[in-house]
Amino acid sequence: MTYRVTLLPGDGIGPEITAATVRVLEATGVKFDWDICTLGESAIEKYGTPLPDITLESIKRNKIALKGPVTTPIGTGFRSVNVALRKQLDLYACLRPCKSFKGVVTTPYENVDIVVVRENTEDLYIGIEFASGTTEAEQLHDFISKHFKGKVNAGSGYSIKAISEYGSRRIVKYAFEYARKYKRSKVSAITKANIMKFTDGLFLTTAREVAREYPEIEYEEVLVDALCMRLVRSPQMYDVLVLPNLYGDIISDLCAGLVGGLGLAPGANIGDSIAVFEPTHGSAPKYTGMNKVSPMAQMLSAVLMLRYLDETNAADRMEKAIADVIAEGKSVTYDLRKDRDAPSAGTSQVADAIIAQLKK
Ligand SMILES: NC(=O)c1ccc[n+]([C@@H]2O[C@H](COP(=O)([O-])OP(=O)(O)OC[C@H]3O[C@@H](n4cnc5c(N)ncnc54)[C@H](O)[C@@H]3O)[C@@H](O)[C@H]2O)c1
Secondary structure, eight states, X not given: OEEEEEEEOOSTTHHHHHHHHHHHHHHTTOEEEEEEOOOTHHHHHHHSSSSOHHXXXXXXXXXXXXXXXXXXXXXXXXXXXXXXXXXXXXOOEEEEEEEOOTTOOSOXXXXXXXXXXXXXXXXXXXXXXXXXXXXXXXXHHHHHHHHSSSOOOTTOOEEOOBOOHHXXXXXXXXXXXXXXXXXXXXXXXXXXXXXXXXXXXXXXXHHHHHHTTOTTSEEEEEEHHHHHHHHHHOGGGOSEEEEOHHHHXXXXXXXXXXXXXXXXXXXXXXXXXXXXXXXXXXXXXXXXXXXXXXXXXXXXXXXXXXXXXXXXXXXXXXXXXXXXXXXHOSSOOGGGSSSTTSOOOOHHHHHHHHHHHHHO
């Protein structure tokens, strides 16, 4: 079988790491027919918008995409192309596994195996904000001053946080279904429900209800501040974390740090019928075209894509080849060296080493 997949090389380091990843994917023996499209800055040059319809149509048609990072364009009417893409395709689950690899010298932690499941469409990321001094902000200020005791300073800016029962239920269900499918033992719901009672509180009461449908999986509730402290002290305590959008964004970078950095942090944005696979990191523009950065986060995102396609054998072989190259320690990029100025492999050499490992 040949899979038709939308390929979005993206901006900055995106084209180099996606090219390296495509080479490795093809070396697994799985057949792909790439539908190459543009997104982000490169799309502005061609179509005058960072999110062209032709790209959206391709993803909707193929139902699966492998995406490189894109640079957030300034002054195009888009707060973030990524947020817009996730919204337009209703990719409500953001999956970010953070797993220790043997031989990584840039972290003191071992045996970390955390899966961050971040809600991707709600919370403070709905993009409704009112700048201080605008009529809307002043109206909100009057409303708040009338209805609540305590002081809100005039001239405040406002960002709206929206969390629904519908959005909470489907993301928590996704987390438990993931835990069931991949035989994980615990799901932790992360909020600040002690303070934000009607948003995080709703997320938490919904999570509690959903958890009852999965009696074989342990369920716990942790406040996000306590979670940060415990993750730094003993990350091995955690298994699957399910979080509202903003906490999920922050905690997934923290977890990436625990396993050695952004160069090893894959991700996927998943909806009911469409999935887009991309690394956690951004387009690192200063390294564009330098054959310098790690393609491993992009490659590990491709491993998630293979698993999504039920190509389990290819996924296992590709992940093991990446792990073996890391363990060997010769063909890794600068970010996996303790001394960042020590000689290191480039993006394409990492791909060569992984392909050689796959062929052994
Ligand atoms: N999913 C996405 O497309 C996405 C995600 C985050 C940021 N962005 C965008 O990317 C642009 C740059 O953002 P930023 O500089 O804040 O974050 P970034 O993740 O691009 O880079 C921050 C630093 O992390 C390191 N790094 C990132 N990727 C690496 C890799 N593969 N290998 C080794 N080191 C790596 C580099 O030192 C880099 O300078 C911005 O326009 C931002 O909006 C896009």
